[in-house]
Amino acid sequence: MGPRASLRGGIPTGKLLYRAASEDRYGPLGAQPSVRATYRADGWAFIESQVRKPDRLVSAVATANATITLTFSALTPDLTVTRLAFNGDNGANVDSQPIAHPLTLQATVKNLGQIVTRNVMLYFYSVDIDASPRDGVMDGTPDFFVNSLIGQAGPLNVSAGGFTNFTLVWSPPGTFEGSVTVSAVVDPNNAVKELAENNNLEVRTLTAFTWPDLHFTSAPVTGTNPAVPIVNNPVILEITVTNEGTAVATSASFSVWLTDNSTLIGSAVTKTVQRGETTKVFVTWTPTVPGPQTIRIRVIAAGAIQPGDYHNYDFDLSDNFADALFDVRTQPDLSIAPRGTPPSPFKGAAFNLNVTLDNTGQTTATGVVVAIWDSVAPGTWLGALYNQTIAPGQLQVSVHASTGLQILGSHDLIVKIDAN
Structure with missing residues (x-):
C-alpha cells in the first residue's frame, strides 16, 4: 500500500506499512527462522500537484518487524543567501552609505530544493558571524550574537528553485566615519532541516561616511x-x-x-x-x-x-x-499742487508758497526736496524744503522763498517735488 506522508517545517515525514495477509512461503527447514523473505519499499508523496518518488528503492531482509527508510532528497529544502546589498541614498548595492541615515539591507535567498519552503526568517547582524573559522556556519547561537542583532525579516516563503528578497531598514549609528561588518543569515535556529547548513549566510562590509546636513x-x-x-x-x-x-x-x-x-x-x-x-x-x-x-x-x-x-x-x-x-509695496508716487491764493510779495521780498504734496504709492518717501524757481530763471532756486518725509496720502506744506522776485509783474513759478 502507499505511504502516509505529512509536511512539517518543509520536511516530509511518514511511514510505509506493508502487511502480508496470506501467501505461500518456501525455504529450507532448520533452525528458526526457517523462512527468509525479502521486501522492497516503494513509496511516493503527492506534494504541490506532483508525485515525488524516493531517491532509490530500498530492499531489506525481514525476519521480524523491521523499519525501512526511504530518502526523498527532492523534498528537502536547501536555502542559501546569494547576495547581501546595501541600498541607500548613495545608490543601490553601494558599499558606502551616509552614517545615521536610513538605508535598506537586502538579502537574497535562493531555495535550491524542489518544493516551497514556508515561513522562512532571516536575521541581520552588525558583526561578522562567520569569522572563525570561515566555514559558512554561524560561529555561535543567535543568543550569543543577540547584542549585535540589527533586526529580522520575514516570515516569507521561498519557492522551489526561486529567489526571495528579505529587506530591513536600518540607520548605521555613529558620528564618525568607519566600517561596519554586516551579516545576513537565513534560518539561524535551524527550524528548517536542509540538505546543507553551511551556505546559509553572507557577510559584507559597509563604509558609513560622514556628511553635512x-x-x-x-x-x-x-x-x-x-x-x-x-x-x-x-x-x-x-x-x-x-x-x-x-x-x-x-x-x-x-x-x-x-x-x-x-x-x-x-x-x-x-x-x-x-x-x-x-x-x-x-x-x-x-x-x-x-x-x-x-x-x-x-x-x-x-x-x-x-x-x-x-x-x-x-x-x-x-x-x-x-x-x-x-x-x-508699490514705490512712492509723488505729485504736487498749489494750495490757496498765490502770494503777492513786494519786489525783492521773501515769501511763502503753500502747496499740497501727494504720495499715491504704498511706501513712505524720505529725504524729499521741494524747490521753487522763476520760470524765466530756471537755474536759480528761490527757496526749498529739505529732508521731507512723505507718507502715503497728502501733506500740506509751505515752501519759503528766501530770494525775492526782482522784476515787477506776474511771474510763473515752478514748484517741483523731489527736485534733487
Whole structure:
C-alpha cells in the first residue's frame, strides 16, 4: 500500500506499512527462522500537484518487524543567501552609505530544493558571524550574537528553485566615519532541516561616511533691508542656517527661487558652514510686481552622490528649503499742487508758497526736496524744503522763498517735488 506522508517545517515525514495477509512461503527447514523473505519499499508523496518518488528503492531482509527508510532528497529544502546589498541614498548595492541615515539591507535567498519552503526568517547582524573559522556556519547561537542583532525579516516563503528578497531598514549609528561588518543569515535556529547548513549566510562590509546636513527652520529669513520690500528695489534677506550633520558643508549655495523651483529670482551666494555651526547668509532679491508674494529660500550642498563627492552632499533635503511670504509695496508716487491764493510779495521780498504734496504709492518717501524757481530763471532756486518725509496720502506744506522776485509783474513759478 502507499505511504502516509505529512509536511512539517518543509520536511516530509511518514511511514510505509506493508502487511502480508496470506501467501505461500518456501525455504529450507532448520533452525528458526526457517523462512527468509525479502521486501522492497516503494513509496511516493503527492506534494504541490506532483508525485515525488524516493531517491532509490530500498530492499531489506525481514525476519521480524523491521523499519525501512526511504530518502526523498527532492523534498528537502536547501536555502542559501546569494547576495547581501546595501541600498541607500548613495545608490543601490553601494558599499558606502551616509552614517545615521536610513538605508535598506537586502538579502537574497535562493531555495535550491524542489518544493516551497514556508515561513522562512532571516536575521541581520552588525558583526561578522562567520569569522572563525570561515566555514559558512554561524560561529555561535543567535543568543550569543543577540547584542549585535540589527533586526529580522520575514516570515516569507521561498519557492522551489526561486529567489526571495528579505529587506530591513536600518540607520548605521555613529558620528564618525568607519566600517561596519554586516551579516545576513537565513534560518539561524535551524527550524528548517536542509540538505546543507553551511551556505546559509553572507557577510559584507559597509563604509558609513560622514556628511553635512544643512537645516533651515520653518522661518529662515531672520531679517530684511528694507523692512518692507518695495517693487523694483533690491531687498537684502538675512538667512539663518545650521549644519546639523557630521561633516563640513564646503561652498554650499544659498539662493532665492520661485516656489516651484523652476526659476532663480535672486542672487546665489556660496558659504562654507562648519559642522555644528549656526551662521547667517545674506542674499539679494528684487521683486518685480507688487502685492503678496511667496518666495523659496534654498540651500544646495556642493557635493553629489556616488560617484561624486558624497562626503559634501546633503542626503536630507527635507529641511533645505523654506517658503517666505512678503507683502511687496508699490514705490512712492509723488505729485504736487498749489494750495490757496498765490502770494503777492513786494519786489525783492521773501515769501511763502503753500502747496499740497501727494504720495499715491504704498511706501513712505524720505529725504524729499521741494524747490521753487522763476520760470524765466530756471537755474536759480528761490527757496526749498529739505529732508521731507512723505507718507502715503497728502501733506500740506509751505515752501519759503528766501530770494525775492526782482522784476515787477506776474511771474510763473515752478514748484517741483523731489527736485534733487
